[in-house]
Amino acid sequence: MTTDASYLDGNAAAGALSQVFAMDVTAAITQCNGCGQTGVFAESHVYVNAPGLVARCSGCDGVLLRVVTTPSDVYLDLRGLTYLRLPNP
Amino acid sequence: MGIVSPGFSGRRRSGSELPPGQYLTRDFPVLSAGPTPHIRTEHWEFTVTTETGEATKWDWAALLALPADEITKDIHCVTRWSKLETNWKGVSLDTLLADVETSADYALVHSYGGYTTNVPMDDLLDGQAWIAYEYDGEPIDPEHGGPARLLVPHLYFWKSAKWVRGLVLSDNQDLGFWETAGYHEYGDPWKEQRYAGD
Numbered sequence: 001m002t003t004d005a006s007y008l009d010g011n012a013a014a015g016a017l018s019q020v021f022a023m024d025v026t027a028a029i030t031q032c033n034g035c036g037q038t039g040v041f042a043e044s045h046v047y048v049n050a051p052g053l054v055a056r057c058s059g060c061d062g063v064l065l066r067v068v069t070t071p072s073d074v075y076l077d078l079r080g081l082t083y084l085r086l087p088n089p
Numbered sequence: 090m091g092i093v094s095p096g097f098s099g100r101r102r103s104g105s106e107l108p109p110g111q112y113l114t115r116d117f118p119v120l121s122a123g124p125t126p127h128i129r130t131e132h133w134e135f136t137v138t139t140e141t142g143e144a145t146k147w148d149w150a151a152l153l154a155l156p157a158d159e160i161t162k163d164i165h166c167v168t169r170w171s172k173l174e175t176n177w178k179g180v181s182l183d184t185l186l187a188d189v190e191t192s193a194d195y196a197l198v199h200s201y202g203g204y205t206t207n208v209p210m211d212d213l214l215d216g217q218a219w220i221a222y223e224y225d226g227e228p229i230d231p232e233h234g235g236p237a238r239l240l241v242p243h244l245y246f247w248k249s250a251k252w253v254r255g256l257v258l259s260d261n262q263d264l265g266f267w268e269t270a271g272y273h274e275y276g277d278p279w280k281e282q283r284y285a286g287d
């Protein structure tokens with residue numbers, strides 16, 4: 001099993017986030033609520049070998065968002081994001 | 090001859106040994122929700138903070154100086170793997186909490202790296218929980234939570250926080266990392282308490 005550097009890039013969250021968002025979030029611009037870093041969500045570090053999906057800031061390793069999928073619901077925690085900027089279609 | 094007597098093949102691994110919905114694994118999967126902290130034992134510290142704010146601390150030498158237990162327990166991960174008869178060495182929380190004055194009902198377990206999980210005090214005492222620092226006779230690998238992790242094997246393994254650094258005791262149940270995102274607040278594998286509401 002891979003241990004260190006066990007994260008993927010933000011594209012790994014595309015499937016889970018498409019359950020919630022109509023738009024492709026991987027191309028969104030995000031601001032980290034911890035360190036203030038702004039970047040493309042696809043460049044975040046995504047951990048999937050866990051009870052849920054966790055995306056972390058590439059600058060400070062703080063949690064940007066979490067997705068937990070249960071048999072009946074999807075939980076989405078966005079507390080770690082100051083904002084998520086998507087193009088106005 | 091081809092005659093196999095199951096009675097001589099060692100301990101039977103029947104499905105009844107596993108909680109519902111679990112499968113048996115022989116390896117030890119690494120689950121991580123973030124980067125693995127590499128904590129040097131000379132910098133390691135474990136702090137218990139009571140509901141009155143009083144803090145008790147142990148450094149690595151103080152932990153090792155306490156009487157330790159050899160523990161053999163089955164572990165059950167909420168991602169459905171179970172591993173039987175895992176061997177650990179560690180200090181019982183009965184020992185660590187013996188001189189801590191508290192009547193708190195709940196503990197929020199804190200880890201290096203920011204992870205948290207909530208466990209009732211009743212589940213941390215009476216020989217049910219340890220601060221473990223050896224696995225299979227060796228120091229615990231950082232990937233598996235070393236230098237020290239909580240071991241509370243009668244609950245789903247997300248409660249056995251890796252890289253443990255302290256307990257904050259409280260009369261209120263503050264929920265931890267996974268418990269705030271849809272996982273069950275208690276997590277009894279035998280009752281299959283995976284998600285909130287199970």
Ligand SMILES: [Zn+2]
Nearest residue numbers: 032035057060
């Ligand atoms: Zn950040």
